[in-house]
Amino acid sequence: MTYSLGDIAISLALVIGGAFVLVGSIGLIKLRNPMSRLHAPTKAGTLGVGSILIASVIYSFAYGEGSLHELLIMIFLFVTAPVSAHFIAKVHIHRDQTEQKLPKPPADTDWATKHTHARDNGQVGGQIGDQIGTDADTLS
Amino acid sequence: MITYALYFGFACIAIAQLLAMVRLIIGPDVGDRILALDTMSINTVALIVLLGLAGGSQIYFEAALIIAMLGFVSTVAYARFVLRGDIIE
Numbered sequence: 390m391t392y393s394l395g396d397i398a399i400s401l402a403l404v405i406g407g408a409f410v411l412v413g414s415i416g417l418i419k420l421r422n423p424m425s426r427l428h429a430p431t432k433a434g435t436l437g438v439g440s441i442l443i444a445s446v447i448y449s450f451a452y453g454e455g456s457l458h459e460l461l462i463m464i465f466l467f468v469t470a471p472v473s474a475h476f477i478a479k480v481h482i483h484r485d486q487t488e489q490k491l492p493k494p495p496a497d498t499d500w501a502t503k504h505t506h507a508r509d510n511g512q513v514g515g516q517i518g519d520q521i522g523t524d525a526d527t528l529s
Numbered sequence: 530m531i532t533y534a535l536y537f538g539f540a541c542i543a544i545a546q547l548l549a550m551v552r553l554i555i556g557p558d559v560g561d562r563i564l565a566l567d568t569m570s571i572n573t574v575a576l577i578v579l580l581g582l583a584g585g586s587q588i589y590f591e592a593a594l595i596i597a598m599l600g601f602v603s604t605v606a607y608a609r610f611v612l613r614g615d616i617i618e
Contacts, residue, residue, distance in 0.1 A: 392530050400534035403579075407541030410575055414545035417552050417568055423560055430549070430568040438575045441538065445578050448531075449587070458590050462574065462597050469601040473567055476608035480560040483612055 395451035402444035409437030423481045431474040439463050538579050546572045563607050570600025 416429025442459040449456045546569060553565035574593045581589030606616050 396530050400530050403531070403534040403538045403582075406575065407538035410545045410572060411541040414548040414552075414568060414572070417565065418548045423558060426552075426561060427564055430564065430571070434568055434571045438571055438578075441575045441578050445582055448582055452585070453587075456587065458587070459578065462578075462590075462594050465594070465597055465601075466571065466574070469597075473601055473604040473608070476605055476612075477560055477564050477567065480563060480608050480611050481558070484558055484560055 393451075395447060399444045399447050399451070402440050402447065406437045406440030406444065409433045409440060411437075413437060423485065424478065427474060427477055427481065431470055435466050435470045438466055535579060535583050539576075539583075542572055542576050542579065546576070559611050563604060563611070566607070567600060567604045570596060570603070574600070 410433065413430040413433030416433065417426055420426045420429055442463045445459045446457060449459075549565045549568045549572060553562055553569070556562040556565055574597045577589050577593040577596065581587065581593070609616050
């Protein structure tokens, strides 16, 4: 039982595409970080769908008149996948960065005015620094 | 041989669709749900193309293209709604 080259190419593209789509969704389930979950299906999904569309193109050339319509879907997916991934990443950042997770502002010890005050009175600069620090704490 | 490869592809994409649906249900945050919806729309495009391959017809191509476009638009609309509280400002 022999197979033609087109059959082998179509079958290979189909198997690769299905495996990539499956791996992308397994990553969507298994990974722990939201950003890692974003990484898995966006790349593997587009690659898998691209492979399946290539299989469809080869099939149409092998068993019909041949058509390149599927390249339209492929180009569209390749163009829009980074845009949607960017939007989803922005949603993750927007929802995950709460006020408590932001880093604390650094201590204000390097102010240019501190030294002039410190020359007059050693306590004043420290007081200003503490006051600014508490202001930043209440703001954050 | 193409038949078995088609069966394999159908099984893989069906399982992938189910896993994405699980993530859609248990997703701890809104971003995960948007991502699961986006993945499901892309998987649907692949599934429709496979259906066209199995049926040997070109009719399913337009459906796949429309679902790809609507999936992208819905993902962007959902993300913008979460980000800005409005879709078209």
